[in-house]
Amino acid sequence: xxxxxxxxxxxxxxxxxxxxxxxxxxxxxxxxxxxxxxxxxxxxxxxxxxxxxxxxxxxxxxxxxxxxxxxxxxxxxxxxxxxxxxxxxxxxxxxxxxxxxxxxxxxxxxxxxxxxxxxxxxxxxxxxxxxxxxxxxxxxxxxxxxxxxxxxxxxxxxxxxxxxxxxxxxxxxxxxxxxxxxxxxxxxxxxxxxxxxxxxxxxxxxxxxxxxxxxxxxxxxxxxxxxxxxxxxxxxxxxxxxxxxxxxxxxxxxxxxxxxxxxxxxxxxxxxxxxxxxxxxxxxxxxxxxxxxxxxxxxxxxxxxxxxxxxxxxxxxxxxxxxxxxxxxxxxxxxxxxxxxxxxxxxxxxxxxxxxxxxxxxxxxxxxxxxxxxxxxxxxxxxxxxxxxxxxxxxxxxxxxxxxxxxxxxxxxxxxxxxxxxxxxxxxxxxxxxxxxxxxxxxxxxxxxxxxxxxxxxxxxxxxxxxxxxxxxxxxxxxxxxxxxxxxxxxxxxxxxxxxxxxxxxxxxxxxxxxxxxxxxxxxxxxxxxxxxxxxxxxxxxxxxxxxxxxxxxxxxxxxxxxxxxxxxxxxxxxxxxx
Ligand code: PEP
Ligand code: MG
Numbered sequence: 001x002x003x004x005x006x007x008x009x010x011x012x013x014x015x016x017x018x019x020x021x022x023x024x025x026x027x028x029x030x031x032x033x034x035x036x037x038x039x040x041x042x043x044x045x046x047x048x049x050x051x052x053x054x055x056x057x058x059x060x061x062x063x064x065x066x067x068x069x070x071x072x073x074x075x076x077x078x079x080x081x082x083x084x085x086x087x088x089x090x091x092x093x094x095x096x097x098x099x100x101x102x103x104x105x106x107x108x109x110x111x112x113x114x115x116x117x118x119x120x121x122x123x124x125x126x127x128x129x130x131x132x133x134x135x136x137x138x139x140x141x142x143x144x145x146x147x148x149x150x151x152x153x154x155x156x157x158x159x160x161x162x163x164x165x166x167x168x169x170x171x172x173x174x175x176x177x178x179x180x181x182x183x184x185x186x187x188x189x190x191x192x193x194x195x196x197x198x199x200x201x202x203x204x205x206x207x208x209x210x211x212x213x214x215x216x217x218x219x220x221x222x223x224x225x226x227x228x229x230x231x232x233x234x235x236x237x238x239x240x241x242x243x244x245x246x247x248x249x250x251x252x253x254x255x256x257x258x259x260x261x262x263x264x265x266x267x268x269x270x271x272x273x274x275x276x277x278x279x280x281x282x283x284x285x286x287x288x289x290x291x292x293x294x295x296x297x298x299x300x301x302x303x304x305x306x307x308x309x310x311x312x313x314x315x316x317x318x319x320x321x322x323x324x325x326x327x328x329x330x331x332x333x334x335x336x337x338x339x340x341x342x343x344x345x346x347x348x349x350x351x352x353x354x355x356x357x358x359x360x361x362x363x364x365x366x367x368x369x370x371x372x373x374x375x376x377x378x379x380x381x382x383x384x385x386x387x388x389x390x391x392x393x394x395x396x397x398x399x400x401x402x403x404x405x406x407x408x409x410x411x412x413x414x415x416x417x418x419x420x421x422x423x424x425x426x427x428x429x430x431x432x433x434x435x436x437x438x439x440x441x442x443x444x445x446x447x448x449x450x451x452x453x454x455x456x457x458x459x460x461x462x463x464x465x466x467x468x469x470x471x472x473x474x475x476x477x478x479x480x481x482x483x484x485x486x487x488x489x490x491x492x493x494x495x496x497x498x499x500x501x502x503x504x505x506x507x508x509x510x511x512x513x514x515x516x517x518x519x520x521x522x523x524x525x526x527x528x529x530x531x532x533x534x535x536x537x538x539x540x541x542x543x544x545x546x547x548x549x550x551x552x553x554x555x556x557x558x559x560x561x562x563x564x565x566x567x568x569x570x571x572x573x574x575x576x577x578x579x
Contacts, residue, residue, distance in 0.1 A: 001234050004207050006182070007473060008227035009193035011530065012202035013245035014180030015238060018220045018231075019158040020107075020211060021169075033099050041095050045088075045102040048142035053082050055138070074131070081135050103143045104215070110136040115212040154178065159220045163211050167191040167342055168304040171278065175199050180222030182229045184211050187476055189456035189506045190468030191341050195301075197509075197528045198278050204229050206470035251577050255533035259290040263536045267543040271518065273536060274330065274526040276504060279305075280318045283325040286529045290536060293329035294322060295452065295526020296391070296504040299375065300336045304343075309371070315378030323386040330387045332452070332526075333379050334431065335372070335404075337361045337393045341468060356466065361394035366403055376411040380422035389427040391452060396436045401447055431504070433457035438486040445497035452526065453490055455505025459483050478507040479563040484516075484555060491521045502526055512564075512571040514538050519551025534575065541574045 033041055060075040081087060087109070094105040110132050117129035159180035160173065170181070170192045181196050186205030196203035202224030214220065214231050221230040221241050225248065230237060263271045274295030275286030283294060302310045302318055323331050339352075339360030352358035365372035382388050392404045405428065415422050432438050433454030441451065455478045460467040462483050465476045477483075487503075494501035502524035507513045509527040514535055517525065527535055550570060557563050 001237065002213055002231040004210050004213070004229045004231070006204040006207035006210075006227050006229065007186070007188050007470075008203075008224050009186070009188055009190075009205050010181070010197040010199075010201055010203035010224045011248075012180075012200070012224045013241055013248060014159055014202045014222045014224075015233075015241060015245075016157045016159045016179045016220065018161050018214055018216060018218045019154075020161050020214065020216050021165075033095075033101060035099060038096055038099070041102050042092055044143065045092060045095065045105070048102065048106075048139050049082055049088060051142045052135075052138045053079065056082065077131055078135055078138070081131070103140055106139045106143065107136060108215070110139075111212055115209065118209075159222050161211060161214055161220070165192050167195050167301075170195040170199070171301055171305055173199065173201065175201055180220070180224070181205075182207055182210055182220065182222050184208055185468070185470050187466075187468045187470060187473045189459070189476075192468070194276075194298075194456075194506070194528070195278060197530060198276070198282055200530055206473050208470060252533070255537055256289070258533050258536050258540070259288070261290075261536070261540065263290075263539045265518070265539055265542055265544050265547070267545060269518075269523070269544045271539050272502075272524040273532055273539075274332075274502070274504075274524065275529045275532060276509075276526050277322070277529070280321040282529060283322045283331075286532070287325055289529050289532040291527075291529065291532050293326050293387070294331045294333075295502055295524070297322060297331065297333045298337065299333060300338045300342050303336070303338060312374045312378050312381075315375055316381050319378060319382035319388070320385055323382055323388060326386060328387050330389055332389045332391050332429070333382075334391045334393055335362070335375060335379075336365055339364045356460065362392050362400055362404060363394070366400065366407075369407065372407060373411050373414075376408055377415065380408075380411060380415055380426065381420060383423035383426045384421050388423065389429060389450070391429045391431060391450075393431045393454070394433060394457065395430040395444065396434045398440065398443060398447070401430060401444060405447065429500075431457075432490050433461070433505070435462050435486060438490050441490045441493035442496070445493055445499050448499065450500035450502070451490060451494050452502045452504045453487055455483070455487070455503060455507040458486060458505065459507075462486060477560050477564060478505070478513065479567060480560045481555075481558055481563065484520075484563070488520055488555065495521065500524065509535065511535060511538050511575055512567040515542055515547045515550050515570060515574075516554055516567060518542075518544060519547035519549070520555075538571065538574055 056075050056079050060072055091105045091109045094100060094109060095102055114129040114132040117125045117132065154174060154177035157177055157179045159182060160178050161182045163183065164185040165183055178201055181201055181203035183205045184207050186192055190205065193203065193205055202222050204222055204224060204227050207229055210229060218232050221233050263273045273291055274293045275291035276296040277283060277286060277294055278298045278301040286294065302314060319333060339358060340356045359367065379388060379390055392401065395401050412422060427449040429448050429450035429452060430444060431454040432441060432451050437444060438458065456467055459476060459478045463475060463480055465472050467476060491501055503517055503522055504526040508517060508525035509531040511534055554563050554566060
């Protein structure tokens with residue numbers, strides 16, 4: 001039994017057989033073979049090496065024609081590994097002595113070598129590790145190629161383990177079979193974590209080297225509440241966790257009973273709870289959990305889930321489906337936030353040195369006007385169906401906002417010319433998720449109807465900490481005094497300008513922050529659907545006076561540690577079951 005600690009990102013407990021996948025969804029089965037199959041298995045291995053060498057030699061030769069010197073060097077390194085007799089022998093010996101499949105042996109031996117390189121903590125060595133993973137992938141492609149299984153067509157319950165998962169891969173999981181997720185990489189607000197939470201799949205990330213300890217077929221427990229993963233648990237641990245899982249479900253059930261109750265503090269202040277969604281079919285679950293509308297619809301998932309670019313009609317149908325659930329309650333549609341860790345199929349291979357600081361989000365839209373206008377047309381068409389609002393992400397300055405508004409105006413004129421109805425008074429807002437937007441909120445406020453504070457990115461950009469990088473995850477905290485000061489500024493400036501302000505970052509979905517946010521003046525939050533009941537429970541257990549007192553105290557503190565400990569302690573007293 002091996003216990004690993006990571007970051008809990010999606011609550012719940014799961015116990016299932018483990019399935020390791022890599023970035024291209026290869027499954028690596030641990031199937032024992034019969035002694036009589038040894039020779040055939042070794043032959044498969046030989047063939048895989050021969051074919052991989054053939055493939056690489058062809059690729060290397062093609063580089064001669066195109067003059068790709070650097071790439072040619074990389075292929076040459078990979079070829080050297082594939083010709084290395086001792087490597088082949090090691091893999092073959094494993095098949096023969098342990099009676100395991102060729103793919104399992106390839107994966108085990110190459111991962112051992114890669115992990116040796118990774119441990120050196122040196123840029124050159126990590127590149128070598130990346131080479132080894134590439135070679136593993138090439139060999140697996142030969143061995144599994146035609147049998148490559150689509151993870152979306154599973155037939156058994158599994159816990160998916162991977163070094164890293166993209167939001168696109170995660171969004172494709174079938175939650176009937178994928179019961180848990182555990183990854184080496186990632187952070188609390190990485191988009192993969194957000195998708196896992198929205199699908200309701202228990203998940204733990206930032207386990208650093210979990211993939212080196214596990215083999216496909218191991219049993220694993222994912223504890224998404226405490227951030228623990230247990231590999232090959234003993235019977236007593238399994239029983240304990242089954243009990244714990246029942247208790248957790250009972251707590252959820254108890255909280256579900258709050259569905260019809262208002263989110264009102266003990267001294268009578270009503271708070272609006274909205275939901276964050278990635279897919280239109282989640283709108284129903286927001287409603288069922290007591291959400292009063294959609295505060296953030298991450299529309300870029302329409303692009304991530306499909307091989308082809310969505311049409312205007314695809315957009316329209318998704319928005320219409322969502323609005324239908326909420327009728328005249330708000331549905332805030334965020335325009336595409338592509339780039340950074342979320343790519344369209346066509347942009348997938350365009351690597352940027354610093355993608356989170358690169359051509360992302362509104363910047364990407366402003367450079368891809370046809371795509372942007374297609375989406376705006378669909379949003380405007382859907383605006384006559386209910387209370388649809390538009391929100392522009394990652395605004396960093398007034399000029400960007402003006403450009404986006406101008407394009408929206410153009411699209412409105414086009415629709416008017418075509419006699420297509422739309423709401424001319426549609427509310428327009430921005431996400432405040434960069435320090436520059438927060439610091440100029442007083443001026444941006446004059447040109448929008450509302451602000452929604454995106455604390456996931458605001459934290460990342462304020463503290464210069466990549467939200468998805470497990471190596472710096474301890475530095476990533478929305479409780480940092482710098483982040484809190486920016487949030488306070490935005491709330492104050494919104495109030496002065498008399499526009500609405502809400503929080504839609506993950507901070508609002510965490511019970512320890514809600515009292516602080518109310519005390520800072522927030523009256524609307526948009527949260528991850530599974531967290532709605534818990535947040536409501538905290539709101540119903542406090543008075544605004546308590547929250548104000550807490551906020552005054554916290555805003556006077558100057559260390560993140562002190563603030564986090566204080567907030568955790570305060571929330572733990574209100575909702576002990578959740579901690
Ligand atoms: C945020 O940055 O806080 C946010 C809500 O947007 P996303 O998580 O999609 O970047
Ligand atoms: Mg964001």
